[in-house]
Amino acid sequence: MRESAVKDRILDTASRLFYDQGYNLTGINQIIEEASIARASLYNHFEAKSDLLLAYLDRTHQRWFEELEEFLRPFTDPREKLLAIFDFRIRRQQKLKYRGCHFNKITAEACEEEGVAQRVLVHKERLRGYIHQLVLRVKHRRLLDDDMLTDTIFLLMEGGLAVGAMYRNSKDTKSAKRIVENLL
């Protein structure tokens, strides 16, 4: 029972353009042209451009954690898992040509859009919570307590990603990983 190949093509194309060249720089015209669908077909599947944005964020959020958990599956030790999150993000940085975190980008571009800020929050809090669970299980040097160590890992990661988008490289995410290795 195929939902609609057209709808998929619209969301795929829009997602790619929203991330690569920005939400506000991407026009409806470009989406329908590159997706090879008719103007009204877009509006049949999505009420407005802003609904496309929310669908893009929802799908990105879902896939992000699916891919993370897939990537971490081979590891059992919490220390290894924590460090592997950095590898996951470094690999993603390369794959995405160092354009940075989807949720950081959209916050900078369209945080006033209805529903955006809440979705960004949910995404980042889930990552922080994920790190927190691993920190609780890891035997670390206790240079910092569990809560502070959680924030340290989370913030080094987010900082590395943001700076990586400015420098267009993974240098700082790699540096962040080495720092965490020393603190654990």
Added chain:
Amino acid sequence: MRESAVKDRILDTASRLFYDQGYNLTGINQIIEEASIARASLYNHFEAKSDLLLAYLDRTHQRWFEELEEFLRPFTDPREKLLAIFDFRIRRQQKLKYRGCHFNKITAEACEEEGVAQRVLVHKERLRGYIHQLVLRVKHRRLLDDDMLTDTIFLLMEGGLAVGAMYRNSKDTKSAKRIVENLL
């Protein structure tokens, strides 16, 4: 010898709008209206909208370090200075309504624009260098070497700012400061 009150008004208004609502969402029309100047006056002082963007970045960069150095002047101890940079940025977060780092925002919005990426790089490398000089002078616990400690402080700061824009608060920048206090 007043350069031009009009030119100042244009750049003031454009800068405010570029940061508050975004570069791509700010039209020439809105700038000329809010600055109360004529359309052609803008193009008399700036060749194009993109030149306004570069002027905005240059002025923001210059003022940023002037204000930082002014803020740090009362402190002499390198440890105090390092921690005060966090206070400087926390105060700025509040003043700017948690909209995040100017240079992170513009990277997300318009990093392809001629001259933007280079200006962002210069700004961030200068901050990193500033932190590095202080780290070299501070007597710290040597949990990390000087280079890693520099990156730690820099990345915790950048992470705190980026996350602060998503959460619309200073919680993580304050957390970053406490972490650095523990690591120094």
Added chain:
DNA sequence: GTCTATAAAATGATAGAC
């Protein structure tokens, strides 16, 4: 240097045929 008027293109969205 500042102004008004206007151009040419792109924007998001809708109507109505098939």
Added chain:
DNA sequence: GTCTATCATTTTATAGAC
């Protein structure tokens, strides 16, 4: 559900009067 044709706005930028 998909299509083409079209709408009203808004976009960046220029011409030419004063």
